[in-house]
Every structure is written in structure tokens, then in C-alpha cells.
Amino acid sequence: MSTLHLRQICNYLENNYFANIQLTEDELRKSDVEIQNLKFTRSLVAFIISMMSGVTPEIACENITDGFDDNGIDGVFYNSDEKCLYIIQSKYHSNGNGSIETGDLHKFLQGIKDLVSTRYDKFNERIRSRSSEIENCLLDAQTKFALILVHTGKDQLSSHCHSIINDFLEEYNDISEIFTFTTYDQRQIHTYISVGAEGSPINMDVLLHNWGDTKEPLKAFYGQIAASDLANWYNDNGRQLFSPNCGGPQKLDSVISYKSDQKTGGSDNG
Numbered sequence: 001m002s003t004l005h006l007r008q009i010c011n012y013l014e015n016n017y018f019a020n021i022q023l024t025e026d027e028l029r030k031s032d033v034e035i036q037n038l039k040f041t042r043s044l045v046a047f048i049i050s051m052m053s054g055v056t057p058e059i060a061c062e063n064i065t066d067g068f069d070d071n072g073i074d075g076v077f078y079n080s081d082e083k084c085l086y087i088i089q090s091k092y093h094s095n096g097n098g099s100i101e102t103g104d105l106h107k108f109l110q111g112i113k114d115l116v117s118t119r120y121d122k123f124n125e126r127i128r129s130r131s132s133e134i135e136n137c138l139l140d141a142q143t144k145f146a147l148i149l150v151h152t153g154k155d156q157l158s159s160h161c162h163s164i165i166n167d168f169l170e171e172y173n174d175i176s177e178i179f180t181f182t183t184y185d186q187r188q189i190h191t192y193i194s195v196g197a198e199g200s201p202i203n204m205d206v207l208l209h210n211w212g213d214t215k216e217p218l219k220a221f222y223g224q225i226a227a228s229d230l231a232n233w234y235n236d237n238g239r240q241l242f243s244p245n246c247g248g249p250q251k252l253d254s255v256i257s258y259k260s261d262q263k264t265g266g267s268d269n270g
Contacts, residue, residue, distance in 0.1 A: 002096040002097070002154045002186060003095075003096055005186060005187075005190045006093075006095075006186060008190065008193070008194075009152060009189055009190055010040060012193045013039075013043035013044065014039075016043075016047075016057050017039075017042075017043035017046045017047060017057050017060075017061060018039050018043060020046070020057055020058050020060075020061035021038075021039045021042050021046075021061060021064070022061070022064070023035065023038065023039075024067065024068075026068075027067075037092055037094065038066075040092040040094075040152075041066060041074070041090050041091070041092040042061070042064045042066050042074070042090070044091075044092060044150050044151075044152070045060075045074045045075035045088050045090045045150070046060035046063070046064060046075070047150075047189070048075070048086075048088055048090070048148055049063055049077045049086065049088070051192060052077075052079070052086060052146070052148075053077065053079045053082075055077075060077070063075055063076060063077040065123075065124065065126040065127050066090070067124055067126060068124060069122075069123060069124040070111070070124055070126070070127070071107070071110070071111035071114055071115075071123050071124075071127075072089060072104070072107035072108040072109075072110060072111035072112075073087055073088070073089065073111040073112070073115065073123070073127065074088055074089050074090045075087070075089075075090070076088070076115075076127060076130065076134065078134075078137055082144070083140065083142045083143050083144060084143070084144045084145070084146050085137045085143055085144070085145050085146070086146045086148060087112055087115070087145065087146070087147050087148070088148045088149075088150065089104065089108040089148070089149055089150075090149075090150045090151065091104060091149075091151040091152070091153070092151070092152050093151060094152075096152060096153065096186060097153055097154060097155060098151070098153035098155055099151060099153045099155040099156060099157055099158070099161075099185065100149050100151055100157060100161060100183070102158070102160055102161055102164065105149070105161050105164055105165070106164070108147075108149070109164070109165075109168050111123075112147060112168075115127070115134065116138060116145075116172075118131070118135065118138070143178070144178055144179075144180070145178055145179045145180070146180050146182065147180065147181045147182070148181075148183075148184065149181075149182070149184070150184040151183075151184075151185060151186075152186050152189065153185060153186060154186045154187065155185070156183075156185065157183055165181050168181075206225060206229065207225065207226070207229065208221070208225060209223055209224045209225070210223050210224050211223030211224075
């Protein structure tokens, strides 16, 4: 049923982002199908920016860099609160199949290398006009770089693509881990939009090690989780993971299975 999921994704993007997508005069002379594909491709970029940072669709669309001479980079957004520069490549698959091809991945990574090496002459005006902002990010030792691939296909990245990404990360994270790489596919996009950025409570099973509980002043549970589990929560839910609950403390509604080497607890609400 990926066709239905894709239609729902497209409907969401069209309703929330199309009005703020900018097209050049040359792009407006393209066929209706080409124009629509451009809008969906760029809407995916803005969607990821909104999902990761919580900014409005209008602001998110201002950070789209997709176009002629984009050097493989479709979006650049700096989140000053997180001190994180998001660099995005998107791919709209109209049939809901496919993933990111190795050629597109190579182009994206080369664009990133050019960007961090300040070779702005290799980019279009949308990126060149922001060279001062990007330069400030590059010179700040606290800046992290989140590299993101987003596509509407249901297929996962190939093993060859994973090897390419791992080689890149090993090269650029040799001193400290400042680059991360995340892929969002049709499933993850649909999961997010089906509940909305600030939507329904999140329900999940969580493996909690060495857990305990307290009764006062409120009933609470504590313990240890795997870092990989936390990363997967964020990949699946984005900023909804941190959304406020009715103006009160930020809350994660979940069903948790408590397990440890010493004792095993039953399911409870956390």
C-alpha cells in the first residue's frame, strides 16, 4: 500500500509547503509534471527542516538551496539553539519505490566537501549568498553537522551506499564526532505526518536495564537504555519526541518493558 502512503505524504506536503516554494522563471517554463516534481522535492527539504527544528514552513522554505548548480545540496539550515548545521539532499520518487542512488550520494558528499572547504564558487547563488553565515558555523568549534538524506521511496540504502557513508564519516570524524548521517524514507516520513509535529502521544516498547522506581513525590521509573534506541526514537519521531504536553513538563507517553540482569518488571506506563 505504499502508493496510498505516498499520496498522503504528497497531500501533506502540498497543503503545508507548496505555497512557499520558489521557482525561477526557467523552472516555470517546464512541464506541469516537472514543476510538480520540483515542488515535492523542495517540500521534502522544508519538511525535514521543520521536523528537525520546529520552524514554520515559511522559514523552512527560505533555506531551500535546490536548483541549478546546487552541487548536490538541496537545503542548508543552521539551528542556533542546537549549534547544528543541517545539510540536506532530497529525492522525490513519484512511484513510491527506490532509494538514494550511489551517484546522487557521491554528488551530495562532494558538495559537502566543497562546502566545508569554502569552495563557494561551485555553488549557486542560494548558497553563495549565505557564505558568511556558513563560514561562521564552520569556524565555531561547537558546531555539529547533521547530514540528511530524505526520499519518498520505500527501499533502504544499499550496502554500497552505507560503505560510502561510513568512509566519509571515518575521514571527517577522525578527531571528534562532528558529522552525523541520517536517512528518512517513506515509512519515517509517513509516521511523522500521520501524528503531526505536535500530535498524538508516542507509544513504544522500551528495553530499560537496571531499572528502579520511586513513589514520591510522583511515581517515576528510571534506568538505562541503549544509545542506539534513543537515536531510533528520534529518527522515527523527530521533534515530536520533545513536544510539550498541555503546556506542562515535556513528556513521553510510552509503554515500557523493564528488564535487567537482576530483575524483570512488567509493563507499565512511563
